[in-house]
Amino acid sequence: MLAKLFSYHPEKPIDLHREITGGLINFMAIAYIIMVNPLILHANGAGFPLNAAITSTVAIIVVMTIFASFVIKLPFVLAPGMGINAIIAYNLVLHDKLSVPTVLGVVLFSSVLLFIFSVTKIRQIIVHAIPEILQIALSAGIGFFLFFIGIKNVGIVSANNNTIIGIGHFDLPIILTCLGFIAASVLFIKRKIYAFLLPIIVISLIYLIVYPQSLPKTFIQMPDFSLFMQIDMLAALKLSVLPAILSLFIVNFFDATSTTMGLLAQLHFNSQQEKGSYLKKSLLTDSVGGIVASFFGISPSVIFVESSAAIQNGAKTGLASFITALICIPFIFLAPLIGVIPSAATSPVLMVVGLIMLSNIRQIKSVNFEDIIAIAITVIMMPLCFSITAGAIFGILSYTLLKLMLGKFNELSPTLIVIAIFCCGWFWLN
Template sequence: MQGAKPSGDQPDGTPETGALGRYFQLGARGTTVRTEVLAGVTTFLTMAYIVLVNPAILGSAGMPVAAVAAATCFAAAFASILMGLVANTPLALAPGMGLNAYFSYTVVQQMGVPWQVALGCVFISGVAFLLLTATGVRQLIVASIPPYLFAAVAGGIGLFIGFIGLKDAGIVVANPSTFVALGDLKAPGAALAIFGLVVIGALSVWKVRGAMLIGIVATTLAGWLTGQVSVSAQPYSLDALTATAFKLDLGGVLGLSGKQGLGLLEILFVFLFVDLFDNIGTLVAVTKRAGLMDADGRIPKLNRILFTDATATIVGSMAGTSTVTSYVESAAGVQAGGRTGLTAVVTGVLFLATMFVAPYAQLIPLAATAPALIIVGGLMLLPLTEVEWEDPLSAIPAFLTVAMIPLTFSIANGLAFGITAHAALKLVRGTIVKSDWFLLVLALLFVFRFVWMGGA
């Protein structure tokens, strides 16, 4: 790595001492324990909102909110600490935004799958991720999908999350004539959510660390003070922490293959591939900013990173939460100086400490978490700048991907339209090559899926 100091030296040139320094190669990467700790705290503050938002989303699937909050903290702690120790990368993980929405609103609510069975699907997708990484199939999958579709999926999920936030806030409501319409902004819930948007937006503009977490808490307090939110929660107990642990139903997953046919394949496809795409994009962004890529633009210890991610998803499903994935908020810790896995370990330890108060997340109203969903959704649109909108070959599939995800309330539909359109346009243009065979196989599977399942 260019610019790296010789292993065993501190940034000031003095010999590096201590087990932490040697294990995490602090001197070689030009950092110190103090810098890594501060970076870990920064990363935690920027992504701690997931402790409140994830239970709100999965609670819509009928899962116990207090237990999901604890499971969220445990999964984030386990995954981040494992990433730091195994891959020595400043990358923190937690249940992924977008995938939790798909879990709750599409798999459970639309498809009618019990949340215990949905957790089983998450478990199986994690096992599949492990197998794909071990056999090298992962490289084949990534190579068959153009990078601009990764960006389009991220943007479409951003709109999806933002739309859910607007709906939860009552800012956007159903309308029989126009499908959707503006809600009553004077209603208590909508007004409270708008207050939260203003607070989070202002703090973000001022670059306050933990802006979303502060905004959620401030909005909740405002709701309590104005009498819009009732302060009541189930008593804290260890039983609350175990209400989702080991509740996944693997037998029910096998039963889905008979009841829903290709529905099971669709669920597994989305959990697996969105996690894969999200990871690749996040890894590139964070490692590039940290200066950890090698001269050929490759990510060091990539297989270790992906093995960790897959293992975290498996453990997360057993704890009682949706797919665990890498968080782009890790870039905030890198910006603060984090260069090693010690940053991720510190973030994980803070999540572990938070687990013991997490059940009180049930006190947070939807109107307080909705602004965070809206803001996160907006921030996820940044990758759309990577699409060459002047070229129809990329613009048309990208638009279909971005549009179909929120409009059909399905990430799977967006992926299907985008990949199929990309393959079809390449065929029409005459630019298909032998290496595109896997792309064509995916497109044909999607076409078969739409013919078989219709508009499902």
């Protein structure tokens, strides 16, 4: 019964232990979004109402992740994109002075564009035009990016006025992170299904014993649905708002597409046709997520890169994502509990998963030096720019320009050249 609901291969039995633990691990990996996303959109009081943003964030995660569990049938979690929310808060709200209802209109129309591209197969054509070595590089780059997020969140590295970035001050949270990283690595190498979940639980308990003040004063917070259906479509149709729509569309397109490709690269499929079918369903689902998010009053939801945690734990079906969604539901009322899970507990998982994804670079066999340049730029620029989109665009542009300048026109498709031109447009919009 479960196999028919959550898998396209009902003849294969579902490993309940791996799917359930995968769902728990995915929740632990994405739990921070429930607080971080509203805080970013709140923009120090200038943007979205905080309590309403928390409610809308949880609601979109639950609804779209359940939708994905039945449609994509892979352990993918959908949540508000963590780069897109910064664009909305700091570019559209603070810089462009757009009202929240107008911003929601921008989210709607940019997501409708994405949906059209997905339905008409334009998006798939673009994805297939990207060379396989760049697709693998995207996966590796996302891994490097995740590792960097892990060490940055806990303070292993920090900003430095003299050297831009430097080593942080080693305190108990950093020591716990390092121990958690070693523990998670050893358990993963030994193929233990609790490799990621156990370190998170143990470190969280130790942290709360040492820092009991971290416990919230209240555990209950009534949901605030005031952002629902607050969209202003007419205001978003003004000519002056068009650049905002195009900017959000381009960022969402490359961010969501590159993340999806990176996650699919970690899974094993019986054929390229089967992989293409999953890709189509995934791209269509994340475009629907943006449309739904606009009516929920929140930033666009996308397939989240942290879904890697469940995949690496051995989860293979939509049951894992369904479990994640169910765990999220109570947090509509219990949002303060999210603060109980410290960065010291989640960072080790991000670091290990990041290194696992980075190891995908081994799939690239014999390549020319110009390919190595494009691969390196893709991988390195993601964490340096703190943007998956930027890394993907730098990689595509460097690959295309190098092939053109070397006269290797037969290695370029017309579609890839058009993509490169649009990548230049992204720089102009930024």
